[in-house]
Amino acid sequence: MRNYSYLKATILCLALLVTGIKATRAQQQTGLLWEITGNDLKQPAWLFGTVHMFDTTMYQLPQAPFELLPKVDKVYFEMDFSKLNPAEMMAAMMITDTTQYLNKLLDTPSLNRLKALGTSSPMIKMMGDKIYAIKPLLLISMLTSSATQATMVDLEIFKVAMAQQKPVGGLETTKDQMAAIDQVPITRQAEMMKKYFNHSKSLNQQVSELTAVYAKQHINDLMTQVNDNMPVDASFDEAIRLKRNETMTNKIDSILRTEHPLIAVGGGHLGNSDGLIALLEKKGYQLKSIPFTFQKAHK
Numbered sequence: 001m002r003n004y005s006y007l008k009a010t011i012l013c014l015a016l017l018v019t020g021i022k023a024t025r026a027q028q029q030t031g032l033l034w035e036i037t038g039n040d041l042k043q044p045a046w047l048f049g050t051v052h053m054f055d056t057t058m059y060q061l062p063q064a065p066f067e068l069l070p071k072v073d074k075v076y077f078e079m080d081f082s083k084l085n086p087a088e089m090m091a092a093m094m095i096t097d098t099t100q101y102l103n104k105l106l107d108t109p110s111l112n113r114l115k116a117l118g119t120s121s122p123m124i125k126m127m128g129d130k131i132y133a134i135k136p137l138l139l140i141s142m143l144t145s146s147a148t149q150a151t152m153v154d155l156e157i158f159k160v161a162m163a164q165q166k167p168v169g170g171l172e173t174t175k176d177q178m179a180a181i182d183q184v185p186i187t188r189q190a191e192m193m194k195k196y197f198n199h200s201k202s203l204n205q206q207v208s209e210l211t212a213v214y215a216k217q218h219i220n221d222l223m224t225q226v227n228d229n230m231p232v233d234a235s236f237d238e239a240i241r242l243k244r245n246e247t248m249t250n251k252i253d254s255i256l257r258t259e260h261p262l263i264a265v266g267g268g269h270l271g272n273s274d275g276l277i278a279l280l281e282k283k284g285y286q287l288k289s290i291p292f293t294f295q296k297a298h299k
Contacts, residue, residue: 031289049267080170219271
């Protein structure tokens with residue numbers, strides 16, 4: 001069960017990695033919770049921007065999405081966490097070409113950094129030398145999810161929804177997200193991993209900085225902050241973020257024809273001219289930011 005939780009954490013953090021792209025920014029957009037109306041909807045739906053690593057030593061979990069659960073008929077996440085298959089996920093995480101194992105692609109400083117960071121992750125320690133066969137972007141997500149201060153907003157909403165026997169669903173499948181990652185060659189992923197190891201910030205520091213931006217609800221800055229911790233390029237943006245936003249928008253449009261759900265996706269998907277807010281507005285929906293504030297953590 002513990003390993004299953006770590007696999008869930010990996011996929012949650014994968015979602016974070018594939019939203020961290022610098023996009024064309026016009027006016028700063030503020031707000032993580034958006035009411036969706038228009039297009040003859042009989043009842044409103046809600047779009048909530050989550051963050052996959054949240055520091056609860058700084059702030060309490062945002063209560064707004066939890067308070068909406070009794071008002072909706074279903075909750076959608078990027079993936080349906082109730083249907084994750086650990087065996088399928090683990091198989092999709094592995095590099096099949098032995099000549100591209102990380103101990104053959106990474107330089108000595110990067111390998112040493114990987115070994116040092118791996119000591120904080122029970123799952124990575126359990127895997128031993130098999131970590132060299134894990135796709136670099138997924139391995140980075142596993143390392144990041146091992147930060148001791150990291151709580152996953154998505155997973156907390158999911159837990160409460162399940163406790164309330166609220167139906168849940170996913171906008172994508174495991175196969176969809178893994179296919180997106182596979183658009184990036186392993187050699188390029190390895191180069192991105194080297195860049196990731198070059199910055200000196202600890203995992204907990206990265207989580208704290210991301211939480212500070214998230215609490216301000218500046219959804220464009222959230223993307224920039226993620227990108228600072230995970231350097232990526234324009235081709236990665238095109239292959240992953242933009243196409244996923246279009247796919248999720250079409251899925252949401254289909255869902256809203258018959259349901260009034262809460263849709264909780266990574267906050268990096270919301271903003272800018274190519275984010276979910278703008279794409280849904282282009283389809284005729286009206287989106288209004290619903291203000292709420294974060295409460296400081298209890299000391």
